[in-house]
Amino acid sequence: MTEQDLFYLLALQRVEGVGDIMAKKLLSHFGSAEEVFKLKAQQLASIDGVGTVLLKNLKDKSVFDKATKELQFIESNKIKTYFFQDENYPERLKHCIDGPVLVFGSGNMDWKNRKLISIVGTRQITSYGTEFCKKLIEDLVPLNPIIVSGFAYGVDIVAHQLAMENDLQTIGVVAHGLNQIYPKPHKKYVAKMEENGGFLTEFWSTTNPDKENFVRRNRIVAGMTEATIVIESADRGGSLITANIANDYNRDVFAVPGRVTDKYSQGCNNLIKTQKANVLTSAADLIYNLNWDIQQEVKPVQKQLFVELEPDEQKVYDYLLKTGKELMDIIALHCDFPIYRISGLLLNMELKGVIRPLPGKLFEAI
Numbered sequence: 001m002t003e004q005d006l007f008y009l010l011a012l013q014r015v016e017g018v019g020d021i022m023a024k025k026l027l028s029h030f031g032s033a034e035e036v037f038k039l040k041a042q043q044l045a046s047i048d049g050v051g052t053v054l055l056k057n058l059k060d061k062s063v064f065d066k067a068t069k070e071l072q073f074i075e076s077n078k079i080k081t082y083f084f085q086d087e088n089y090p091e092r093l094k095h096c097i098d099g100p101v102l103v104f105g106s107g108n109m110d111w112k113n114r115k116l117i118s119i120v121g122t123r124q125i126t127s128y129g130t131e132f133c134k135k136l137i138e139d140l141v142p143l144n145p146i147i148v149s150g151f152a153y154g155v156d157i158v159a160h161q162l163a164m165e166n167d168l169q170t171i172g173v174v175a176h177g178l179n180q181i182y183p184k185p186h187k188k189y190v191a192k193m194e195e196n197g198g199f200l201t202e203f204w205s206t207t208n209p210d211k212e213n214f215v216r217r218n219r220i221v222a223g224m225t226e227a228t229i230v231i232e233s234a235d236r237g238g239s240l241i242t243a244n245i246a247n248d249y250n251r252d253v254f255a256v257p258g259r260v261t262d263k264y265s266q267g268c269n270n271l272i273k274t275q276k277a278n279v280l281t282s283a284a285d286l287i288y289n290l291n292w293d294i295q296q297e298v299k300p301v302q303k304q305l306f307v308e309l310e311p312d313e314q315k316v317y318d319y320l321l322k323t324g325k326e327l328m329d330i331i332a333l334h335c336d337f338p339i340y341r342i343s344g345l346l347l348n349m350e351l352k353g354v355i356r357p358l359p360g361k362l363f364e365a366i
Contacts, residue, residue, distance in 0.1 A: 017057050092251075095249075114145070120238075121156075121239045133162060138166060147159055147171075180209075202217075215241055221242055222249055232256065232268060240267050312345055
């Protein structure tokens, strides 16, 4: 995308009444934002949804002054821009009808051909949520996923921190322009995040973190990722909005179950109860449901001569040695383990190099 293309796209964004859906419609019909501004009213009026008010707004020359100022900010601060028709735009977000026409970024982000998951939840994270998040991210390290969240208090910042501790790329999607950081206490994490990851936003530098922007931000969190994980949530909260958006986008949603008496497990339990989310008890649940093949993501593991197996792992290993290839559900049945337990055992054994997954969700001993 050239500087001139970006200038006219910015100007189009400033036209009152032109949201992401209308902008995409205009660009689809006329090819470029520059062409939209050159067209006569009669040609523009042929597009469904373009009425007299919008036609008048498209002739407002003040949008060019605003675009000039924003372009200066982008260039002087080396902000990256991602246009929804370009190859470098987040692939899954392209398929969201209301996805942003333009996304702005800072840092070192590389999401091409990568596994992206979003981790969201309450701003009042408990020790239970923190420990689960820690174990989840540690177990996902061999798959090298990108951890996406909203850089807010609670679950968001914990997920970002744990990703950085485990050398995973992490992206914070913010609800304001890239000229500021919100919340301000999180400024200390910015430099580290931008080393391996960074920040994304659809908002201009003139935009403050107003309340309504957070819901818009959530659709990017849900839309750009393969799955959304809710760690903890009360019966109402922004993370539930993200989960609902993810469902609307036909993305996988996972929720961590908790005690019915725990305030910050009520939202997760309700998602599970209403079948809006899969139960998540370990990284193995995520890997199994998303059909991720761990062997494709890590270097081949040579089986050690002496591998220490836990008693339950040994039981599963002996069974697979005897029977050969087998489905996880059948392994659980014959070894007398619940599914949530067998999924964790199989993942640990896979990491130890004593079993391997096969197509069709089969497993066999090595």
